[in-house]
Amino acid sequence: MTRLQPLEVPSGTAAAQVLPALRAALDGGPAVMPYAAGAQAPTAPDAGGPLPDGLALVVGTSGSTGSPKLAMLTRDALLASATATHERLGGPGQWLLPMPAHHIAGIQVLVRSIVAGTRPVVADLSAGFTPAAFAEAAAGLDAGLDTGLDSGRRYTSVVPTQLVRLLADKGGTEALRRFDAVLVGGAATAPALLARAREAGVRVTTTYGMSETAGGCVYDGLPLSCSRARAGTDGRIQLGGDTLAAGYLGRPDLTREAFTTDPDGTRWFTTDDVGHLDAQGRWHVDGRIDDLVTTGGLKVAPRLVEEAIGSRLPDVAECAVVGVADPEWGEVVAAALVLADGSPAPGLADVRDALRDALPGHALPRRVAVVDTLPLRGPGKPDRAALRALLADSS
Incomplete structure (x- = not known):
């Protein structure tokens, strides 16, 4: 049976300290369950049976409609997500992490760095997120090679509020221009904000996904090569493909509700979001069904x-x-x-x-x-x- 251990994740620059434990989890070692430093260590619920083969990460969902759930992500799902992301963006590269690393978006920056064989740069969040700290971290980007897989490309991942603050700051905007791609996700990104970023010379890419899909699996409205999307009969978006979680730890009832399998064996996760395909064949998320x-x-x-x-x-x-x-x-x-x-x-x-x-x-x-x-x-x-x-x- 796969072992599962809590993983305390420091904030700011110290977050890189979790890389050895994350590497070990991806290599078949104990699966990790990250939590923010200073918070109470989580207690894993009774799994109700054997843990999934290849389990590497158990991460909380956002819990926006009640208590957070614990998504079980295997090594294969995490690696599929990282590999397909680099494929979409133009190749592996070095990543800047400007957000907490105990959420799936932050964890995936570290996973992508491991896959790319590069040293992630982590922004100082001791005073909260600031454009100055982001710019200072961006200035520290270098070859960062561990295994020679780096293509010389530079990436980062932010949420819309961070993008707003960076674009309002001259140094922050200049720092954003250093990146070959700036992923924006975690919440809806206004088209006007995206237009402002692109006018400023920032190469922004919107992402859509959640803990249950190992983070973003739809980029600029198009699923990654290993992912699929469709609309259910009630209009809710369903996501499928190699990045799907194995289910929820200790909640087989919720797993059965959210994860389904087609007769051909294709697994799907039913989100709480409603959306549609636009005229260009790109997915547009209209919002949560309960909102x-x-x-x-x-x-x-x-x-x-x-x-x-x-x-x-x-x-x-x-x-x-x-x-x-x-x-x-x-x-x-x-x-x-x-x-x-x-x-x-x-x-x-x-x-x-x-x-x-x-x-x-x-x-x-x-x-x-x-x-x-x-x-x-x-x-x-x-x-x-x-x-x-x-x-x-x-x-």
Whole structure:
């Protein structure tokens, strides 16, 4: 039976200390269950039977709809993800890690570094994420060779909030231009933010995935070579391929609900996201099925409102949209806005007027609040429960 051991993951530059344990797990040693330094070490639940062959990593999901689950990822799934990522990006290279390494996005930066045979550079997060710390880390990129597999390419992975802050800083923007690819994931990325990054000469690539798929498995709307995507009968996105988790540790009931197998043996994971293929054949995620706002009996996808705000209100640097309870409409669309430095705060009427030609009337926000920062949880995801509380009394 595969052994499973907790792995304490330091923050910031010390995160690279976990590389030996991660290498050992990929080589058939004890599987690891990472957790943030200073937090209580996790206790593995009763697996209810033998652990999967080749198990290398047990990592928590974001837990955005209740208690986090523990996804079981095998060596083969992690290596398939890393190999296909390098294939899509143009070859193996050196990675900069600017986020905590106990979440799947951060762990995969380290796994890709192991596969590429390069030394990862880790940003100093002792004062939280700052453009200055990112730029300093980017300046430390070098050949970083361990096994000679490096192609001279440079990569990093950020969440949208980090990208916003870097683009607002001259040194941060210059640092971003050093990379052959900047992966952006963990939460929805507004088209206007992507356009701003590309106009600044930053080579951004959006990623979509989760712990259950060993991180991002759909890049710029197209599945990796080892991955597949389709829409289920209820509109929810289903993901398949070699990067899928074996299931949830100690929760065979949840495993049966989320993971299914077609008659031909193809396994699928059913996400909580609804989405569609656009005219170019690329996947577009409309949002989580439980985040849809039902207002006056009509459904509104928050992401579509967020994208409209990003394209029609240039002074808005970030935004998040949720539904809040309303006695007349059941729910109303509410938006939290983070403004670019020095920008005047728009009123509710200003926001609605700017969006009238882009959205149907029922999707226009009825509540708006300007905030300094969006409340976040996990790897850059908006904390929608906190947002609902914040917007409940806004006008």
